[in-house]
Amino acid sequence: MKDGVLRVRITPSAAKNCVLGFDAVRGLRVSIAAPPEDNKANKELLSFLKKEYKLSFRLVSGAKSREKVLQLV
Numbered sequence: 001m002k003d004g005v006l007r008v009r010i011t012p013s014a015a016k017n018c019v020l021g022f023d024a025v026r027g028l029r030v031s032i033a034a035p036p037e038d039n040k041a042n043k044e045l046l047s048f049l050k051k052e053y054k055l056s057f058r059l060v061s062g063a064k065s066r067e068k069v070l071q072l073v
Helices: 040-053
Strands: 005-011 018-023 027-031 057-061 067-072
Touching: 005 040, 027 040, 040 057, 040 067
Parallel strands: 005 027
Antiparallel strands: 005 067, 018 027, 057 067
16 A cells, blocks of 8 residues: 555455455455445445454545555545
8 A cells, every 4th residue: 555545456246245365466355245236346345444454445446447446534
């Protein structure tokens, strides 16, 4: 994470929410149980990261992509 920015690659519609690992190019890899429709996966991702790491993020880019950029708030 540089300057409060986190790159995340998600896998939506997974069996459960979990961190899969870290990739030097794509960043944090996370599986999310919510489907990728109606912004559900994005909301679930932000909620999961807040619960897991006790940090709040906002979506900067990638709302309709698996690869997202989050900003620490």
